Amino acid sequence: MSLNKQKYRAFKTLLRQLQADISSNLTNAAELRQRLASLQSFFRADIVPLTTQYPTEQSYQTEMSKQLRLLQIDIMFFQGARQASTIKERIDALTERLTTLIGYCDAILKMDKVADDE
Known part of the structure; x- marks a missing residue:
């Protein structure tokens, strides 16, 4: 397994863990900010430096960076939510992001899989 695959799988695992915790209401805004900081740190340290094998991989990395920044804004909105309906909307937005x-x-890992199969 390539180093790139390992890094993307590890990142995906962190994303899934956070998503599961959010869906189970196991997090508060302070914890979400902490977890996002860890995600962003992992992304900058382990994903961004990877050499990309495919032109579209760089595009995905750029989009991932943007989505992480938007996730930060979603967390701020979640923190400000007071009504149950608004909190649910914010949780749904976080989960969707x-x-x-x-x-x-997954798309990047599939690119790697196609190359492995060739």
């Missing part, structure tokens, strides 16, 4: 990030990881 994480699903998008997981999808980008």
Whole structure:
């Protein structure tokens, strides 16, 4: 397994863990900010420096960076939510954003798989 695959799989695992915790209401805004800081740190340290084998991989990395920044804004909105309906909307937005990030990881891992099969 290539180093790139290992890094993307590890990142995807972190994203899934956060998504599961959010879906189970196991997190508060302070914890979400902490977890996001860890995700961003991992992304900058372990994903960004990877050499990309495919032109579209760089595009996915750029989109992932953007989605992480938007996730930060979603967490701020979640923190400000007071009504149950608004809190649910914010949780749904966080979950959707994480699903998008997981999808980008899957797309990159599929690119690697296609290359491995060739």
